[in-house]
Amino acid sequence: MTEIRRVAMVSLHTSPLDQPGTGDAGGMNVYVVEVARRLAARGIEVDIFTRATSSILDPVMPLCDGVQVTNVHAGPFEGLTKEQLPGQLCVFAREVLRAEAAQPLGHYDVVHSHYWLSGQVGALARDRWGVPLVHSMHTMAKVKNEALAEGDTPEPAERLIGEEQVVEAADVLIANTDLEAKQLINLYDAEAGRVEVVHPGVDATVFRPQDQAAARASLGIPADAHVLLFAGRIQPLKAPDVLLHATAELLRRRPEVRSRLVVPIVGGPSGSGLERPTALANLADELGITDVVRFVPPVPQDELAAWYAAATLVAVPSYNESFGLVAVEAQASGAPVVAAAVGGLTTVVRDGRSGLLVPTHDAVDWARALESVVMDPAHRDRLAAGALEQARLFSWDATAAQTLGVYERAGSLMREAVAG
Template identity: 45%
Template sequence: MPWPIRPFRWPASAALVTPIWVPRAGFRPRWCCRDVGRPGPRACASRSGLEVCVSADPPATVLPARLGVLSVHTSPLHQPGGGNAGGLNVYVVETARRLARRGIAVEIVTCVPDGWSRLTPFAPGVRVRHVPVPGLAATPDADVAALLEPVAARLAVEADYDVVHAHYWSSGLLGRRLCELAGVPMVFSGHTLAAVKNARRAADERAESVARLNAEQRIVATAERLVAATHAEAAELVGRYGADPAAVDVVPPGVDLSTFTAGDPAAARAVLEVAPDAALLAFVGRLQPHKGPDVVIRAAALLHGRIPELAVLIVGGRSGASYPRGALRRLAADLGLADVVRFLPPMPPAQLADVYRAADVLVMPSRSESFGLAAVEAQACGTPVVGTDVDGLASAVRDGRSGLLVARPEPSLVADAVRRLLTEPGLRPSLRAGALAHAAGFSWESTVDGLLASYRHARCGSAAA
C-alpha cells in the first residue's frame, strides 16, 4: 500500500461528519458518533456551544488513515535482545505490519545519533523516518524534552498524522509536543514505568530519575488514551500516576504464532549443539540486572550436582544499564559453571524459536516486567516458564498451569521451582500442554483490534466501551 501524500483535509464523508473542537492543547478535529448515523449508548451533549462526543462506541469511520508511531530511543530495524532493543521493538514491528494490512499508512519515527533525515521503506504500507538527534543517548533525562523540541516542530510541518502512538517515556515527550503543535490526539504506551522500576529495584541498582518520573506524570495526564499491557499495569497507571481509569485501555501484546510453534526439541538441540539428555535452562532477554540473568546463574549453581546433565543458555546482549563487561561470565566461572553456562548473542525469531524448543524451561526471574514477551513466545513453543510473580508475568504465565511463579527473584526460590518442574512426575508434560493452550490466546491480530479501538476513542474523545 503506497504512503498517501496529501495536505490535511476533511474526510470524504465530511458532509456526514461534524468536527468537534476541544480547547485543551489547541483546537483538535474530532468526529462525533451521532453524525455518522450511529449514536452510542449515551447521547452527545453541548457544553458552552462546543460539541462534545461522550459516546462509548465510536464508529469505524473515525479510524486513522495515517498513524505516526514514535519509537525515539530504539529503531525497529535493530535486533531485539541487546542495547535498547527489546520487546518494545517486537511490539512496534508486529503491530505496524498488521495495521498496514488493514489499510492504515504507518510511519515509525526513530532518532539516530548522526547522519541525515531519511525515509526507509520497511514493509508494505510501513516506512521508518530516521531523524538525527546528536547526543540524545548521553543527554540527561531533564534535558530530553528540549532536545526533542526541534524534532516535534519539524514533524508538525512535514508529517500529517491522524493519530500519534508514542512508545516509552522519551517518545511520549516528543508526542506530547508534536500533538500540541499539530492538533492531533496521542495514545501512549509506557512499556516500562519509572515508578514501578524504582519500587522493584535492588539496593545496588540505579534509580530512575526524578525528571523521568515527572515527565511520565505529564504524559499520563495529557495523553488522550493510555495503553496498558495488563490489568496490573493499568492499576499502576491509576495508582502511581493518577491516570483516569476511563482513559486506560488494556491491550495485551501478542505472539507470532506462525513462527513460535511446538517443534522437534531433539532437532532444535542438534542445531544448538546441546546434548539430547541435558536438563536445559534458558534465559532470553537483555542482560540487565532487573531481568535477573545473574539469578539464573546462581540458581544453576544450587542445582549443579543435583540435576544430572545440567546446561544453561543465556541468550541476549548488553544494554545501557547492563553489568560490567564480562561480569556474568566471571560469575559463572567463579561458581564452577564455566562448562555449564553458554552465552549466545541476540537472535532473530526463527533461531530464537529453536532455543525455546530445545529448553526444558525458560527462566525469567525479573524484578519488574510490564509483560514478558519472551514468556509467551516460549509457551507457544511448548516450553513452560519459571518466573517471578510480578507485574506482567502474572498475566503472561498461568501459575501452576503453564509455568511456576515464585514470590521473589531469589536464587533459592528459582532453583526449587526449576527442580520441581524437572523432577516431579508428570509436571513438565502437564505444564507443556498448559503452555501451548495459554499462548494460543495471544495473537498480534487481537492486539491490533485493541489498538484500533483505542485510536477510535482517541479521535472521538470518548471513554472506551
C-alpha cells in the first residue's frame, strides 16, 4: 500500500483562487479546492499548479494550512482563451518540473490532474517523477459534441485527441458518476479496471437551510415572490436561455403570477458565451420578460447560499453536466431543483422526490415543470424535504476519503505494471 504524504494537483486552465461563476471558473474550481482542503485535514500536503493570469499574483500562495497554489508563468497573463492554451503546455510543464526539481527526491507521491490540458502535463510529470497519475476529466469533448446547444461551437479535434491520450496515460481515472464511467469506457476505450467512481460533495456548513424570508429580505426580494433561480456560467452549454423561454411560456399560461415572479440569473459570461455577452439580456427583452429577470454578477459562496435559500426552485437546464454541483448545493439549501435529465444530473436529482427531471429542453415542457412547483405549495414543500434528504448522500469528506483510496490503488497498479 502506497503511503500518500504529498499530492501534486494540476489545474492548468483555471485557478482554484478564481471566483466560480465567470470565465472558465466553475464547479471544477470548487472541486479542486474542497478536495485539497479535506486531504490537508487528513495531514496530506497538497500543491496545486495553475497558470498565472496576473502579474500581481505571488509565485506561491497559501490556500489553507497544508495547501498552496503555485502560479506558473506560461504565456501572457491575460487574453488567452482556453482554445489557445495548448500552445503553452510545454512552457507550463517545464515550470512544473522545475518546481519539483528544487525539492528532495521523491517529493510527491501522486499527480492528480483536472481537465485534459492538465492531464497532458500530468502524464509528463508522472513519467519524470515515477509516481502514479490520477486524472479527473470533469467534462468530455465527445459527450459535449453529442448534445450541443443551438449555436454552440463543437469541441475541436485537438481536444478529442488530447483526451484520448490522457485516458490512455492515466493509471486511474476518476469519474463523477456511473454514467461518466460508462462514457469513459464506451467513448474513450478506457479500461474498466482503471476507472473509479467518486461522487463530488457539498459543504453543508455553507449550503444549509436558512430562513427564506430573511434570505429574501437580504437580497431585496419580496417575501411572497415566486423565485426561479439560475446559478452558473452564462454559456450555451448551461442553457440559461431555456429558463427564459420557459418563463415566457409560464407567463403565457399563468399571466396572474407576473407581479410576483422573479427570475435571478446569477453568474457571468463564459466559454462561447463571451462572444455575445449581452445575448441573454437581449433575449429577455425580445421575450418581453425584462421586468421579471434580474442579472446578478458571480457571488461568493455564502451569498450564493442566500440565493438558494431565497429560491422557490433552482433551474439547471444544462445540455450536459458531468455531475451538477449547483443542483447538490441547492438541494442542501432546501431548494427543489428542476433539471434537465442529462449526465450527472440524473444521479444528483431524484425525480419526483428532490426535484423534477425534464427529458427535453422544450419551453413548453419546462414551463409545465416550473408551473407544477410554483402553483402547488404543498408539492414544493414535499420536494424541498426530499431535496434535503438527497443532499445528505454527498459529502466532501467522503469524496476526499475515496479519492485518497484511489491514490493508493493507483500506486499499487503502477508498481504492478513496472513489475510485470
